[in-house]
Each structure stands twice: as structure tokens, then as C-alpha cells.
Amino acid sequence: MSASPFDSALYRGLFGDAEMARLVSDTAEVRAMMLVLGALASVQGKAGVIPEVSGAFLARAMMEVQVDPAGLAESTGANGVSVPGLVAALRRALEAPEHAAWLHFGATSQDIQDTGLMLRLARALALIEGRLVAAAGALGRLAEAEADTPVAARTYGQVAVPSSFGAQVAVWGWPVIRAIERLRDLRPRLPVSLSGAGGTGSMLGPDPAAIRVGLAEALGLADPGRSWHAERSLIAELAGVCTAVTTAGAKAGEDLLILTRSDVGEVRLAGGGASSTMPQKENPVAPSVLVALARFAAAQGAALSPASREARDGAGWFTEWLVLPQLVVAAGKSAAVLGEVLGAIAPDRSAMAARLGEPLGLIHAEALSFALARAMPRSEAQAAVKRLAGEAKRTGRALPDLVAETHPDLTLPPLTGPETLGAAPDDARSFASAARAIADGQG
Structure with missing residues (x-):
């Protein structure tokens, strides 16, 4: 069995979900991080935290550059996180060191x-x-x-x-x-x-909160107002x-x-x-x-x-x-x-x-007990119907018939029709x- 039946070749017909799988794939993760890096550079460029021309270049490049997630595996294993390897791969792919130096600036x-x-x-x-x-x-x-x-x-x-x-x-x-x-x-x-790095935003520029708000607006996400x-x-x-x-x-x-x-x-x-x-x-x-x-x-x-x-x-x-x-x-x-x-x-x-x-009509026991409760204390009525239900099981006679015989003056409730629902x-x-x-x- 695969470690995850959700993407198993054998079990994907049972648990697999192609639409969801695309959103949790390695490719989707890398692409999403690149969109974040590009949006961050754009916001920082407009705010003057990094050169505006570099911010615009990086925002456009992050939409176009391709990175193979498999190529990041060794770095991720060593660093415990995928971003250092991703940023290094992007800087190599950009072949524009004057702009690439501003990628991932001040973030962690x-x-x-x-x-x-x-x-x-x-x-x-x-x-x-x-x-x-x-x-x-x-x-x-x-x-x-x-x-x-x-x-x-x-x-x-x-x-x-x-x-x-x-x-x-x-x-x-x-x-x-x-x-x-x-x-x-x-x-x-x-x-x-x-x-x-430590939740302080200290390397993000003179107004880290404004950069965070700008990034949220650029990506259509919420501003948490904090780390x-x-x-x-x-x-x-x-x-x-x-x-x-x-x-x-x-x-x-x-x-x-x-x-x-x-x-x-x-x-x-x-x-x-x-x-x-x-x-x-x-x-x-x-x-x-x-x-x-x-x-x-x-x-x-x-x-x-x-x-x-x-x-x-x-x-x-x-x-x-x-x-x-x-x-x-x-x-x-x-x-x-x-x-x-x-x-x-x-x-x-x-x-x-x-x-x-x-045939025994036991499903009507509650209704019959409440009808009987109009003539005697509720506890006695419930005990009486419980006893008659036992008799119905032993004798095969219907519970409503037994109740009617035992209490001939009782007006039985409707046992069929909308009133019973x-x-x-x-x-x-x-x-x-x-x-x-x-x-x-x-x-």
C-alpha cells in the first residue's frame, strides 16, 4: 500500500481527487511561493524598499520562470525548509544578478x-x-x-x-x-x-506593517495585523x-x-x-x-x-x-x-x-402511553404499556389491541396518517x- 492512498495508483479510484491533488502538489506549492516572492518584490519596489525596477522585473519573472520541485529536494532535506533552495534556484535561472539580489528581501x-x-x-x-x-x-x-x-x-x-x-x-x-x-x-x-526572521519584521524596511498590508492586497489575502x-x-x-x-x-x-x-x-x-x-x-x-x-x-x-x-x-x-x-x-x-x-x-x-x-404495532407504544397518561399518572401509564408490550411479544397480539381491551374507555390516538409524524x-x-x-x- 502507498504511504498515502490519496495519491496511490492502486487506491486513487477510491480516495483520489484530481482537483484537490493539483492544489496540494509540489508543483503548486513551488508556484504559489514564487507568486508570493514576486508580489513581495513588487510591493517593496513601489514602497522604495528595493529598487522599483528590480521589483517590477522580479514580479514579472516569477510568473515566467520554471523550477523543478525535484531539484530542491536535497536542499530541503538539509535545511528543513524549501525556500533557501528555491531562492537559490531562481537567482540562477534569472541570470540577472542586479535584480536577483533583491529577491526575498527582508522576509524569512x-x-x-x-x-x-x-x-x-x-x-x-x-x-x-x-x-x-x-x-x-x-x-x-x-x-x-x-x-x-x-x-x-x-x-x-x-x-x-x-x-x-x-x-x-x-x-x-x-x-x-x-x-x-x-x-x-x-x-x-x-x-x-x-x-x-524573529517575527519583528525589522529587515522589511521602515514600515513593515505597510509592506504586509500591500502584500495582502496584492495576493487577495487578509492582513493578520501581527506575526x-x-x-x-x-x-x-x-x-x-x-x-x-x-x-x-x-x-x-x-x-x-x-x-x-x-x-x-x-x-x-x-x-x-x-x-x-x-x-x-x-x-x-x-x-x-x-x-x-x-x-x-x-x-x-x-x-x-x-x-x-x-x-x-x-x-x-x-x-x-x-x-x-x-x-x-x-x-x-x-x-x-x-x-x-x-x-x-x-x-x-x-x-x-x-x-x-x-403486526405487533410496537412503534406506537409511546403514543399509547401518553394517551393512557390522561387517565392515570404518567409513570403508571408507561409501566402499563411496557407490560402490554411484553405481552404482545409473547403472544403475537398487536399492542394497540391489547391496550384497547385493557382500557376500553380509552380513546386511542391516530396510529396512521400525518398526525403520527x-x-x-x-x-x-x-x-x-x-x-x-x-x-x-x-x-
């Missing part, structure tokens, strides 16, 4: 690498958000279409009370909306990093958002693993996976992927810490390199798979109705409305 490696990371994250998070918005729209449409479809709600793996399938879909959808809201809050706050070399709360927040995305997918995945079981069969999925030996199998591969990605993301996120040692922390930084790319790809893949799953869902209403209409249809439609709003950018 972490400034360039972290800002390049933010550029790539801005695109990655936008991609994830777009996928989640599409999934929320699909969930909203499904919830609305199935708002009045009766289905058995389950608690602790047991049939509990009547609900609606649309309301269950809404329960899958609300975490998706929350994840979208968190992404929309985080994306505008992705910051540049420009603090110099965040050793304060990694934003990275921890990013990990939390990625984990929330995968967790949202896992809720639908977990429930679909139950609803598609052979002995439940209330939902069918188009395009299930095949078994190597059992021809009848249609395995719920996509829901399993959703659950696995959430478990993976939770474990990965736990490795990151918002606290860093001293002015900069190499070990903490290295840990981010190991964890963040896979976390971001996991979130992107989860959002994509969720959208695919929703397009493959086919509810089996007859199977849902059969579950609700099981409570607020479930309204909950489904409320979510559908919220999903439409989030898709319109109003949520």
Missing part, C-alpha cells in the same frame, strides 16, 4: 511558505465549499420531496417512533450547512505571513473545519450503511460495489468512504497544536506539512462523495411502510428552505 522562509499555503488553501476551500453547497441543495430537494414520507425513526439501533424520511435527510443536511458557514467565515480570514509564526490557532481552526466537513459526510454515510442493509432495505443506492465471490452483493462503498474519511480526519487533526514553541517551531511546522495536505484532500473528497451519494439514493417507500406497519414534515421543509438560502449565498 516561513513567510513565503505560509503565505503560499494560504494562496492554495483559498482555492481548495472554495472548491470544497462549492461541492458542499451542491450537496446541500441535493439534500434540500430530497428532504422536501420526502417530507411526508413516513418512516421509522430509530434510537440505539431500535425502532422508536414514526417520523418522516425527509426529516431524517434534514438531520444529514444541517451539519453540511454548518460546515459551509464555517468555511465562509474562514476563507476571508486566510492571512499573509510577513514577519521576518503568526508561533501562534497557529488559524491552522488548528482549519483542521477543525476540514474535520467538520468529513463529519457532515459521515452522518449520512453512517445512516446509509444501516438503511441499505439487506435486512432493512429502506434505501437503495445505484452503483454499489461488487464482491469477488458473492454475485448478489451491491456493497455500499461510497457511504463507507464517507465514514472512513471522517475517522481519518479526526485522527489527523489531533496531531496539530495551536501552540508553538518560542518565536518559531520547526517540529510543529513539519507536523503541519505531514497532516494538512491529507486533511484538506480528505475534506474535499468527502464533499465530492457526499454529492455523488445523494444522486444515487432511491428510497424504498414500500419497505418503509412495511416497517411502520409491523409530529413536527417531522415541518422540520424537513424548514431544512429545505435553509438549504435553498445557503445555495443562494443568503444563509
